[in-house]
Amino acid sequence: MDPRISKQRTALVLDQPFFGSLALRLNVIEDPSCKSFWVDGVSLGYNPAYLATLKDLEIRGVIAKQVMHVANGHCWRQGDRDPDGWNDACSHAINPIVTDSGMLLPAGALADPRFKGKSAEEIYAKRAQEAREKEKGAKGGGKPEAKPDAQSTEQPGGQPGGASPPQSANGANTPSAESASPDPQPAPCCGEVRQYLGDDKPVKEAEWKVAVLQAAKAAQMRGNMPGGLQGMVQQAVEPIVDWRAVLHRFAQQSSPTDYSFAMPNRRYLHMGLYLPSLNEPAIGDAVFVRDASGSVFDETQAQFDGEVLAVNDSLRPQRLIVMDCDTKVRQVQIFERGEPVELLPVRGGGGTAFVDPFRRLAEEGIRPAFLVYLSDMDGSFPVEEPSYPVLWASTVPLRRAKQAPFGEMLEVIC
Template sequence: MDPRISKQRTALVLDQPFFGALALRLKVIEDPSCKTFWTDSVSIGYNPAYLAHLNDLETRGVLAHEVLHVANGHCWRQGDRDPDLWNDACDHAINPMIVDAGMLLPKGVLMDARFRGKSAEEIYGILAQEKRQKQKQQQQARGQKDGGKPGGQSGQQPGDLTGGTSPPQSANGANTPSASADLVPSPAPSCGEVRQYVADDRAKQEAEWKVAVHQAAKAAQMCGGMPGGLQGMIAQAVEPAVDWRPILHRFAQDSSPTDYSFAMPNRRYLHMRLYLPSLHEPAVGDAVFVRDASGSVWDETQAQFAAEILAVNDAVRPRRLIVMDCDTRVTQIQTFERGDAVDLLPVCGGGGTSFVDPFIRLANDGIHPAFLVYLTDMDGRFPDGEPSYPVLWASTTPLRRAKRAPFGETVEVIC
């Protein structure tokens, strides 16, 4: 271990006991193959060339940065998300906490005021949406440029998006910064990479870290060295995650009409000449699922929600499955009769957010569903009146910060 890292880790133990106690759990290894620093909840790796460019206070801040990646559970929550974009989202989530704790980070790190207080998942959704919009704008700009040439041809080869001229390359074949800067500006550098823990004992490792975070917080509070801004993060890190999918399935099952009826007497008592009702489960009516199409619900969650729509449809077998997409207005409606093959189309939309129109559409069409499930970030206008059917709001925003729905149940979607 570089003596500078050892010195600054000791400084964390003395000056920032929360970070120091957790830093001692991580093995420090030299790794010239990485760009800056990294952690996978077991080790902290560092590039000695990058370390040489940091002063002592920046080194301490970067160590705390890596510790906070693990304390926030970033090493276990990536899922199927893009690794680079996930790393950027995690940096945006924790860097303000490092600064608020009185520590210094290298210049140019990712820290946007509009992301303050948001989780990495929320930030990832915003960044992913902005990336898609930027790519769409670039495609439109290239299309306009190509349209001004004879025959709409720009002279480029298939797959070449640079207008027919190859960008200059460095000796190792990589594009030089000047060649691609006009297309995709290089983001501010990350001072520390978060890597996913991939061993088989992942659940055990995550549980042990939750305990360690809780213990480190208590010890820091006892000696008065706990930054106030970390309290909410710690509460979130140690609270048990509730899987939203069983709740969704329970909601759908509970909304199914089940009652006793004399239409079919209970056979077990007929031999005793007792005419008693039997449990009757009539067919479920219409099941309605609404997908927030405003762009604030990211693709990975939409894909998981689509899978749960299919699972609920198979389990409950409603008379009709109705799937709506809505931003400020309903943008797409798909209806499937019982027994139809369900092949959901991609989400259609991209405007603002209002939750009113789906309920109006159902009322105008005379549809009284057995239940309605709405996937959204809860940031929009709610209907003024409560419908007579049960509603479940599947919130992609943590419930402690989400707007409260005026009716129905709310469950936090955890991916």
């Protein structure tokens, strides 16, 4: 380990015990093949040439940043996302927390104020959506077509940071750092997130959640816990609820079940007992409403559509009704039981209001078995509560989402 890293890690233990105690959990590895720093939940790698370009306080800040990536679970949650885009999103989420804690990051570290307080998933989706809209605008204006998934952030000076994974460009851009790279590529970032690839990922994730809580308690006892970290710690250790399971459970619970003598329980007939059996009649209409205002990102819409099809296949409702609504219902698709279901793209693009789907159902005399509404929850709600179950699938974390006046709410963060 380079003595400068050892010195700054010790300084964190003494001055910022929350960061310092977590930093001690990472094995420090010299890695000249990387561009700057990296972390994967077990090890902290660094390029000695890049390290030489940093001031001591910047080294301390970079170590804290890498620790925060693991503490926030970024090493476990990338999934199928583009590595560069995920890297940048994680940096936007983490860097303000590090700097607000009184530490210094290299020049050019990502910290868009629009994203402060948002999760990496939210930031990734927003930036991906913006990239697609920019690409569409470039096509319409006759400009050169942008490459798909071009989500790397511009470096200071306006140079795109399109490094190949897993080394994404999401940070500093100094001449000295650039000279450390043998290739004529953008300057290295101040750290990257690598996904933990071991088979024991759930165990590692659980261990880090415990470590984060212990580090927070120790820092609080010493009076060295920055206020901005309180909310982060709470979010980092919250159990992750599978929204898909909640959606399926809601749909199942909304299907009618009751005991009926029409079909007696055969288990007791030989005893001369005529007892009712559990009757599960075919479910009525299942209604799903997709927010078409443009505030729900394409990846979320696609995953939601997949779950709509899964619910339809498992419950086989009398009819599957899918509405697209911004301020008004813009598209309605109705599929009878047994009919092949191919959902059309979302149609709309205006503001957000939740009234029209409920009004349309009431006017047409449709009383569905249940209704699920996918939205960012930023709109006007109906005044009257409907008589059927409603589930609001919020694309905004529930702690920040506008609360619905009726029905249940679940958090959908893809």
